[in-house]
Amino acid sequence: MCLMIPKEYKSSLGIIQTQQAIKELKDFFENRLGEELKLTRVSSPLFVLPESGTNDDLNGIEKAVSFEVPDMGKKAEIVQSLAKWKRMALKKYGFETGKGLYTDMNAIRKDEELDNIHSIYVDQWDWEVIIDKNDRNTKTLKEVVNKIYKVFKETESHVSDIYPEIKRVLPEEITFITSQELLDMYPELTPKERENKIVKDKGAVFLMQIGRVLSTGDKHDGRSPDYDDWDLNGDILFYNPVLDNAIELSSMGIRVDEESLDRQLRVSGCDERRKLDYHKALLNGELPYTIGGGIGQSRICMYFLNKAHIGEVQVGIWPKDMIEECSEAGIHLL
Numbered sequence: 001m002c003l004m005i006p007k008e009y010k011s012s013l014g015i016i017q018t019q020q021a022i023k024e025l026k027d028f029f030e031n032r033l034g035e036e037l038k039l040t041r042v043s044s045p046l047f048v049l050p051e052s053g054t055n056d057d058l059n060g061i062e063k064a065v066s067f068e069v070p071d072m073g074k075k076a077e078i079v080q081s082l083a084k085w086k087r088m089a090l091k092k093y094g095f096e097t098g099k100g101l102y103t104d105m106n107a108i109r110k111d112e113e114l115d116n117i118h119s120i121y122v123d124q125w126d127w128e129v130i131i132d133k134n135d136r137n138t139k140t141l142k143e144v145v146n147k148i149y150k151v152f153k154e155t156e157s158h159v160s161d162i163y164p165e166i167k168r169v170l171p172e173e174i175t176f177i178t179s180q181e182l183l184d185m186y187p188e189l190t191p192k193e194r195e196n197k198i199v200k201d202k203g204a205v206f207l208m209q210i211g212r213v214l215s216t217g218d219k220h221d222g223r224s225p226d227y228d229d230w231d232l233n234g235d236i237l238f239y240n241p242v243l244d245n246a247i248e249l250s251s252m253g254i255r256v257d258e259e260s261l262d263r264q265l266r267v268s269g270c271d272e273r274r275k276l277d278y279h280k281a282l283l284n285g286e287l288p289y290t291i292g293g294g295i296g297q298s299r300i301c302m303y304f305l306n307k308a309h310i311g312e313v314q315v316g317i318w319p320k321d322m323i324e325e326c327s328e329a330g331i332h333l334l
Contacts, residue, residue, distance in 0.1 A: 002115045003322055005308070005329045012165045012306045015332060022301050022313055028158045029300065030102075030125060032151045037100060037144070039127055042093070044103035047076040047086065052090060053276025056081035056224060062111045062211050078108045081294055083227035086128035087255060087287050095288075100129030116309050117247060119266065119316040124299075128223060128292030130256075136254050136289060138208075141232050142176060144291055145206045148236070148250065149174045152204075152300075159304050166306055169241060171203040178208045179220035191220045195246040199239040208234035210251075211264075225264035226273060226282075228253035242308050249300055252293020258283055263312065270311055309333060 013021055034041065035229050047067075048054050055064055055077050064077040079085070090101060107122040114120070131140060153170055160168050175197065177193075186194045199205050211223030211230035223230060233253025240247040256264060261282055263269055269313055273279050281287050301313040309326060311333035318326075318333055326333055 002113065004116050004245075005325065005331070006242055009242070009308050009330055010329070011308075011312065011332075013163065015334075018165075018305060018313065021159065021305055023300055024162060025155060025159055025304055026297060029151060029155045029295075033107065033125065033127070033148070033155055033295070034102060036151050037102075037127060037129055038098065038128070038149045039100045039102040040095075042089065042101045042103050044082055044089075044105055045079060045087060046106060046128065047078050048085065049074060050155055051078055053226075053273060053278035054082075054085040056080055056083050056227065057307070058314070062109060065108045065110055069277060074106070079105070079109050079206075080109055081105060081122070081124075082126040083224075083292065083294070086311075087127060087290050088281070089280060089287055090128055090130055090290060091286070094129055097130045097288075098131055100127060100290075100292070102127035104297075109275070114322065116243060116284075117302065119298075119310055119314060119318075121314065121316050123297045123314065124294040125297060126294045128290050130288045131254070131291055133257065133289045136229070136232065138232065140291065141208075141234070141254055142206075145174065145176070145234070145252075148194065148295075150205065150209075152236075152249075153328055155300070156304060166304070169203070174204040174206055174236070175202040175208075176206050176208060179210060179212065180214055183214050183216065192246075194220075195237055198207065199237050199246040203239050204217065205237045205246075207235050207237055210234060210253075211300060225256075225268040225270055226261060226279060227255055228257050229260045229284075230264060231260070238303060240303060244304055247303055248296075248328075249303060250295045252291070254291045255289070257289060258285055 044126040055274050066075050066077045069076050105124050105126040112118045160166050182194050208220050235248050236250040237246045298310050302310050309331050315334045
């Protein structure tokens with residue numbers, strides 16, 4: 001557990017007012033995201049079968065929560081994200097190129113280290129859009145990031161109009177930088193320190209090429225090999241003035257095609273996944289080419305409502321000493 005207590009913290013909104021603001025914020029953001037990216041809302045699973053290959057391995061080390069289904073004689077897993085499920089759903093539902101879907105994703109990530117921005121419960125908008133194979137490039141990636149950033153800017157203005165005590169702080173444009181370029185700028189810093197440094201300077205950053213091996217032989221951060229193309233992905237990071245550090249609000253990217261999946265499975269030592277349903281379909285060219293990602297619902301509420309802890313906008317479970325320390329500092333965990 002690593003808890004940060006901001007000096008002289010006082011929430012801009014009371015508890016009931018916060019609940020009202022969460023609905024205002026979520027409704028506005030969800031509607032505008034759907035309009036901007038041409039998305040249709042669909043239902044999504046809370047659990048999947050492991051042999052489908054559709055659960056998300058995140059950094060490759062987190063273990064999904066699982067349970068037995070006696071009537072089927074099989075084990076099911078609570079989803080960790082829907083990065084792979086969405087791609088199969090786009091084909092199953094018959095979406096056209098340029099159109100996509102989004103869903104309210106609820107997940108359990110039991111291995112998370114609990115702190116100001118992490119809990120074991122994850123709620124996010126998972127979205128996915130079909131693209132042409134010729135559009136699998138950096139230009140397309142940046143265009144979509146700019147559309148999402150436009151929605152973030154509009155959401156900030158919407159919240160500030162309703163609650164004037166919450167000020168607009170986002171810059172006019174988001175800065176694009178690769179993980180290697182960031183390393184070259186700050187070679188003496190750790191990956192997290194580099195993120196904090198760049199967002200404090202720029203305000204809003206899209207950090208690209210997460211999962212690629214850097215010149216040091218290390219990766220900026222881990223990524224599972226079977227959803228994002230490591231050359232065409234990234235994280236949306238904002239400077240969080242309440243905690244004086246970077247907050248990641250979205251992880252997204254152009255998804256692997258046959259060639260990049262083959263390569264990333266091989267270099268990651270994950271060749272055994274080739275026999276799973278999702279991976280077989282993708283390697284056989286049976287799935288559409290897509291771009292997609294997840295946007296944290298509680299994370300954006302925490303950021304736009306100037307909260308110091310994700311537990312102020314999300315009901316969760318927390319260590320007793322964290323609850324007590326937060327209470328003493330005026331941070332009321334739900």
